[in-house]
Amino acid sequence: MRKKIIAGNWKMNKTPSEAVALINELKPLVASEEVDVVFCTPFISLIPAIEAAAGSNIEIGAQNMYYEENGAYTGEISPSMLTEIGVKYVVLGHSERREYFAETNETVNKKVLKAIEHNLIPIVCCGETLAQREQGITIDLVRLQTKIAFKGVSAEDAKKCVIAYEPIWAIGTGKTATSDEAEEVCAAIRKNMEEVYSKEVAEAIRVQYGGSVSGANASELFAKPNIDGGLVGGASLKAEFGKIVNYK
Ligand code: PGA
Numbered sequence: 001m002r003k004k005i006i007a008g009n010w011k012m013n014k015t016p017s018e019a020v021a022l023i024n025e026l027k028p029l030v031a032s033e034e035v036d037v038v039f040c041t042p043f044i045s046l047i048p049a050i051e052a053a054a055g056s057n058i059e060i061g062a063q064n065m066y067y068e069e070n071g072a073y074t075g076e077i078s079p080s081m082l083t084e085i086g087v088k089y090v091v092l093g094h095s096e097r098r099e100y101f102a103e104t105n106e107t108v109n110k111k112v113l114k115a116i117e118h119n120l121i122p123i124v125c126c127g128e129t130l131a132q133r134e135q136g137i138t139i140d141l142v143r144l145q146t147k148i149a150f151k152g153v154s155a156e157d158a159k160k161c162v163i164a165y166e167p168i169w170a171i172g173t174g175k176t177a178t179s180d181e182a183e184e185v186c187a188a189i190r191k192n193m194e195e196v197y198s199k200e201v202a203e204a205i206r207v208q209y210g211g212s213v214s215g216a217n218a219s220e221l222f223a224k225p226n227i228d229g230g231l232v233g234g235a236s237l238k239a240e241f242g243k244i245v246n247y248k
Contacts, residue, residue: 004229005206006245007038008236019045023052029242038089050086061089067110079118090115091123095168105148112149116157123162124149130169139188155197159204164231170211182209183224190226215243222247
């Protein structure tokens with residue numbers, strides 16, 4: 001039985017002091033033993049967030065990292081900078097990074113490999129645009145994205161990873177994929193993992209849905225057999241996130 005994982009992707013929101021205030025507000029609302037709860041904050045808020053979340057069930061994640069250990073990469077953050085302060089998860093290949101910051105399947109793969117080497121759990125994002133959905137290539141596309149992202153990852157390591165299926169047309173738009181649409185793609189991602197690795201890996205890996213997840217739709221989405229939780233943007237910055245975590 002896979003444990004659900006519900007992660008807030010704060011994106012470029014909240015200053016460090018606002019981050020601490022939000023964590024203190026949400027802490028009692030997201031206290032749950034039944035799901036893994038992760039807050040992915042901006043880099044500058046990671047340390048205060050970790051301090052504010054200490055002693056709670058909240059784990060802290062980053063929203064990106066670079067794939068080199070150190071060196072002349074102005075503006076970048078390395079995996080050991082994250083692990084030293086206690087970061088456990090890292091979102092990789094979010095569609096906004098692909099669109100605005102030239103992230104590709106290949107750089108996502110390099111980052112996934114590096115994150116794993118440092119015992120960070122990657123939340124690997126994939127998903128199609130509206131035009132790609134209308135062309136009927138959603139499943140082919142997410143298969144390709146995840147296949148490349150996991151190139152060179154061992155079966156043992158793959159089991160610990162998280163994949164987030166996020167249709168781009170559903171992100172921040174209030175337009176959620178129906179639970180059946182989300183389930184279809186999450187099931188296809190799992191099937192792909194079975195083909196690449198084995199049934200055992202496919203059964204272990206957690207596949208989230210993301211894109212306008214809310215307090216109103218979380219329970220229907222998370223009831224689907226292949227949806228193991230969510231990657232939540234807008235609604236993770238509000239008390240509503242407590243409702244999402246306690247979706248049952
Ligand atoms: P949203 O964002 O919940 O605001 O749609 C999800 C995401 O981009 O991770």
